[in-house]
Amino acid sequence: MGNLLYLYGLIPSKEAEQSLPALKDFDGNGDIYMIPVGKITAIVCNLDAENYSEEMLKERINNDMEWLQEKAFHHHETVLKLANLYTIVPLKFCTLYKNQDSLENAVIENEAKLLDTFGLIKGNEEWNLKIYCDDHLLKKQVGENNPTIEAKKEEISQLSKGKQFFEKKKLDKLIESELEAEKNKTSEKIHLQLKGLALRGDVKKAWSNDVTGRKEDMTWNSVYLIPKTKVESFLEEVRRYEKDMKEKGWKFEATGPWPAYHFTSF
Amino acid sequence: MYSTRETMANKEIGLIDILDVILDKGVALKADLVISIAGVDLVYLDLRLLIASVESLVQSKMEGRKTISSEEFDLEKEALIDATGQPDKWKN
Incomplete structure (x- = not known):
């Protein structure tokens, strides 16, 4: 054949x-x-x-x-x-x-x-950034610093013990959704700042924990086309985020340079 | 001293990262991989199959280490107590 x-x-x-x-x-x-x-x-x-x-x-x-x-x-x-x-x-x-x-x-x-x-693509490089987040650590902060949740907690403490049990379950759900919103907001802000150093920047779908096999959630998966002269500053910026946010449960992983798979098509 | 770029560029990359990039729309999306083969110019190969196999690989890996830590055990115990209602909670 x-x-x-x-x-x-x-x-x-x-x-x-x-x-x-x-x-x-x-x-x-x-x-x-x-x-x-x-x-x-x-x-x-x-x-x-x-x-x-x-x-x-x-x-x-x-x-x-x-x-x-x-x-x-x-x-x-x-x-x-x-x-x-x-x-x-x-x-x-x-x-x-x-x-x-x-x-x-x-x-x-x-x-x-x-x-x-x-x-x-000439003179530019493709880099990928994945942001991970330890929900456990972040949830604690959201639970402590979020006014909506503070108010709800106060309300619950006034209830009878039996009602408290169910209300606390509801509160957990509220914390969960506030957490997701918070994670997205923060990641998006970072993405927009990094995009400023790049020629282009796109958001990809974040993977589930089944795919990553990690305990932290992937909150962000994005890809950038960066002029070679700016790659170093881009990575320094990523490193700075990593340093500043590590203790709050955030992790940043950049990989590259990739052949420009994302920014080309044939 | 190496630049950040050189350090990053020499880092090991996992299969999953590679698949996410070299497969048409990445591992997390249901997409079609275009192949042109055997008399038919363009054949669409359903990537869902591939995603399934990537996920089953990860799962079989995870099943390999199924020993439960005491921390996990405590968590599960707590969840059980939670679900059944803590006995001393109702005493008041």
Whole structure:
């Protein structure tokens, strides 16, 4: 059945003069290589169509975490190495083309958009920020410093013991919702300030504790496109938040620089 | 001395962070991963499957350490007492 093409990324052909380092392909057997398509050059490898049918990919992604982990790391590491050498529009995991023609057509169709995108990401870096919060610590503060809750507490203390039990349950719920509001407000404020240092900033969905496997809640997940000259100040700022808010139960985790997955599309 | 950027850039990154970035809309969203394969130009591969497997991975990891600490035990005990109504609370 021949070969499929696994597409890692697209770079400006001007930069393709710098030769590709030897990088192993998706299967670990061959090397990755370039396909020039006018002003744009695709970085790809061959994949045996028989081993990589749609069913096989679904099956593997669905049931074979070990495979997913190995291949996701391969994809990530390869694109990261390329991003250190070229201005690259990175492709998502497992972007496959049935043959060179279909890849070339896709590139030609999107040429103008791709050239714009190179302009946008050149000289900039993508960074991710996740904010975590220890609810237990924060809940105590909200419970102590929030006027709505203070008033409610006072009201409850006047009630009979039996009524107090149920009212306290309700109060816990109130604290819970005030807490969520407080967390969001604080995170958003930080996000807007950090966005000021960036070219762009977007909010992503925060993950549940099932996904993170952590006891602290993820309250914020955001991504920024930052001029290289401003990355240091951005990270210093994150560090300052971390230092100032640590004792109140907040944690800040920045990762990067990522290939600009979020701020490009193909 | 290393700059903050260099320190951060060399930090280890977990699989979940990578998946969140390299999969189309991240691990937490139900999204479609575009693949172009075998005669059909664009095939949408439902990412919900993938999310399910990421979550089951995390869960199976968590089940691996199911010993309960005395702190957790106390918390559960408290919750039970709470749910049944504390006996001495009603004595007055």
